[in-house]
Amino acid sequence: MAGFSLINLVSPILPILPEVEVPFEKIPFDDKIVYTISCGLIYLLSQFPLAGIAKEPTTVLDPIYFLRGVFAAEPKTLLEFGVYPIISSALILQLLAGLKIIKVNFKVDKDRELFQSLTKLFAIVQYFILANIFIFSGYYGFDLTPVQILVLNLQLVGAGVFATLLAEVIDKGFGFASGIMAINTLVIATNFVADIFGVTQIKVDEEGHTEPQGSLINLIQGFRAKHRTILESVVNSFNRDYLPNLTS
Incomplete structure (x- = not known):
């Protein structure tokens, strides 16, 4: 199957897509520790309750309760979907690239940049899709007004963009290893301590x-x-x- 160019898909939106710049110099070991822990703590402290949802309990059960611990997701908070869209977008696009459905040469810096931008864009799109699936399924309550729907979208998608940037800070060399792995490890460790103490x-x-x-x-x-x-x-x-x- 003939592939398509990443440039044709991502290039037009690159100017408006938020991005973390690569550090101009090598980050000291101590600074990497600070960046890694800070990003994880900021993520943990972002578990604010969602505004604009029905106060009374709904009959719609949490459809992803069994995945929340794995993807660092907290129900009915800004971190409703955790890092799931970020992980799934990377896996799906890497699979498509491996099957040559998407043409990308990872030896070329420009293609590698565009692939990372496409992964980020796909994650943001997933946050938007998941947010509206939850909204229109009645998970946040029925008979929501258009303003409430808009506010929920802004919160969930905005938090998703923020989560991708936090992970990108670590991925771009400011922290250690994978941003998703670092954040997820800290969240799981925190939950483990909370479940015991x-x-x-x-x-x-x-x-x-x-x-x-x-x-x-x-x-x-x-x-x-x-x-x-x-x-x-x-x-x-x-x-x-x-x-x-x-x-x-």
């Missing part, structure tokens, strides 16, 4: 009883629980399925 109290039944998110904290708190025996608290710490437990 998290002290956030979460309502678990209609009677108003709460339990901490962290499995170890739940075990310790269970020894002074008034609504169950010590043995029941220990068993609950190991087998509860609605929050992290000591065996999962």
Whole structure:
């Protein structure tokens, strides 16, 4: 199959596509540590709740709950889709390039640049498509006004662009290794710590009883629980399925 030129597809939008410049000089080791950790922390601190969504719970369940831990995605926040579009766009386009469906010579700097820009553009398009699938499926509530739909698009797509730029900062040589890998590793490590030591109290039944998110904290708190025996608290710490437990 004849391929098509990347230049014809990406070149017209290059002037408006946000991009991180390659550093003009070698970045010191200490600075790379700062850049890598800073990008990860900024990503973590971007988990702001979405504005413009229905406050009452909807009947539409989270369709990607089983993928959220892998792709550093938090439901109904700016990081709704995490880094999934960035990873999938890179995999899909590399596969198309390998099958010669897209003509690209990675030995040529210009082609390599255009391929990276196309990957970024495809990721942004995926953020837009996913945002509207979630919006019109009723995940954020039904009967949303046009203004609410616009605000949700701006938030989700804008956060997606921001996430791609954070990853690009590391990829362009300011940090270590892959930007996606660095961000994902930090998010997974943070979630792991929260699942063990998290002290956030979460309502678990209609009677108003709460339990901490962290499995170890739940075990310790269970020894002074008034609504169950010590043995029941220990068993609950190991087998509860609605929050992290000591065996999962």
